[in-house]
Amino acid sequence: MNIFLTAFYTKDLGGGETSFINLVNYIATRDDITSITLCVPKRGALTERLNSKIEIVERSSLFELMSLSGQFDLAIHNYMNFGKKFLFLPRLKIKRNIFLCHGLWDIPRYTKTLFFDMAGAEISCVNKDVYDKIRYKNKKVTHLPLNSSNLIDTQKNDGSMNISVIGRYQDIKNQLFAVDVFEKIAESHKDVKLNFIGDSAFSQESIQYKERVEARVSLSKYKDRISFFGHLEPSDAYSKTDLVFVSSKYESFGMVIIEALSMGIPCIAPYIGGPKEIMSKEYSKFLYEPDSVEHATKVLQDVIASFGETKVYFKTLSEKTKSQYGADKMFENLISNENNIHT
Template sequence: MNKENSIKRKTVLFISHSSDLYGAERSFLDLIMGLKKNNAIVLCPSKGLFTEILERHNIKYIKIFYKKWTHRKYLVVQSFFQFFINIIACIRVFFKIRKNKIDMVYTNTSVCPIGSIISIFFRCPHIWHIRESPETRIYDLGKRATLKCINAASNVIVCNSQFIKNSIRPYVDNVKLNVVYNGILDEKDFSTKKGRKYFIHNPIELCIVGSVLPHKGHEDAIRAVAALYIKGYDAILKIVGEGNYNYIQKLKNLCNNLGISSKILFNGYHNNPFPFYVNSDITIICSRYEAFGRVAVEAMSVGCPVIATNNGGLTEIIEDGETGLLYEIGSNDMLANQIIKLVDTPDLYEKISENAIEDVFDRFTKQQYINDIEYLICNQ
């Protein structure tokens, strides 16, 4: 039996942790739509932009509310309450789709445990895709116990970077671990991509894209804008994304204290961030823990040079000085100097832009991503 025929017979229940449309959800959608030859059913906790796209592509989904096993603070009572809700949700899912022969359950992130329970109900294999650093989450059971549970409840564990694989390796069976980079780009687009010719706006236009949360480190970028001003460079920073209200207010207070409120633009969430990459001179990523770095790949794909923190999956995407620039976490002065280096060195700017495009289209295509996951599904 050939691989394609065996895949066609699979009915896969995909578990989404949310109906928003940030990096993890977008990568998940790319996967689901790329595996259309499977009989896919998607479980979502609510309706939103995610389910709208599923409807648009005629992909079957069911909406049943369930809880994550993470929260901002550890509360024993809350943990038991979330577990009870998830058991009820599993029973509802079972009765809703019991007439379907579910061959596999595929869970999209480590923050959602319901897929592991459902796979027991249907007595089928379970693939768990880890897309975030465990250091950025507070798990009901704690990090160690949670990863032990993930190990016990999975036939295959997919990591979206070598960094994530190394961080969870002590807690899981290494034979289950697989690294599959997210696929962001379509190969057919490569022929139209060329590096940018050097041009810098006045003032310099910077952007930072993604959830506005403390571990994303937006204060580095804000302080770097202030440092640029002191060094004689005028810049504006576009913050693209939504997130924690208290953190956003803290950032706005920081802008006021530094006297640069007019230079920092809070643009809110945008479904399509590419216009920001295209119209910005430089994209900045200030994450304290970045499991992969989808924003880096997206920006690089349109030739927008990226300056990112020297940590996590970002170092697997960016070669410092060749496909982007790196800086030390919390060193806003170093970040400012890296911005100045790009602004004042046309040859470096153009080299990084061209190299970045070639590199991301070589390593991060959707088809390669889909093929790698397809192989894992086929062999279970």
């Protein structure tokens, strides 16, 4: 099988980029794959982490894209909003085009769905919320893949409980909300700390949001128990973490969640989008009402009160998460010709 891939250039690696890396690196290990070609506007952080078997070609303009040629059994496009540049696809001999829809911001509008019809394309959504909002018949849900080999189960032994918020500084990630919740529990739990792990994206909005978070923390009476670690590799991030707090206003899927669950690390998250889908069964009591400081505080208080039991509970389910979200299963779901929802 010959595979063609497209992806944006990026300086940052968020959940979408990480999941794509997990998927592509898994594909590179399969014996039934003859070749893999990735087309990007230019090399960036994403391409640096890909298997050396993958041929990477840079094409930044529509004219350069038109110069591409070749025959491919399958094309996987990471994000759909590549605009008119997708006009080059008919020039390639591709048997199947699959577009990954990563969130509400990525939903194709009317003119693009017309193009998808012409190309006989398929759309794979990361959760049912996104699926329900896409007005296109050839669609399904395929969750994003985990790479558990990147995660080392290390024990943290500094005598305190570290709550970690992991992700880039963006308004949608809502780190300010995490500070509000932390202040509610800090007075009665003096051994609890809050860690922010991640950095600002390259946009000015992200840089300014990080400055807002830092300014807010500087005014907190508990600022000595709040730490900023910047970007860390997953194993380093989770080695500093007893509990993951997903503070986001919206999460299309939630790579941090499945990474934490696969390691047996307790996690609380808002009842929305991907977290709702991932945690709605065994982990439902660890979901809180979005944007509710009071409910998030209550859920966090309950977790802290029975933390020993909670850790055991999450640990018993970790292997199930690894198998459920493994890259092998996700790839099979992605290329399946079935049009049903995989959940």
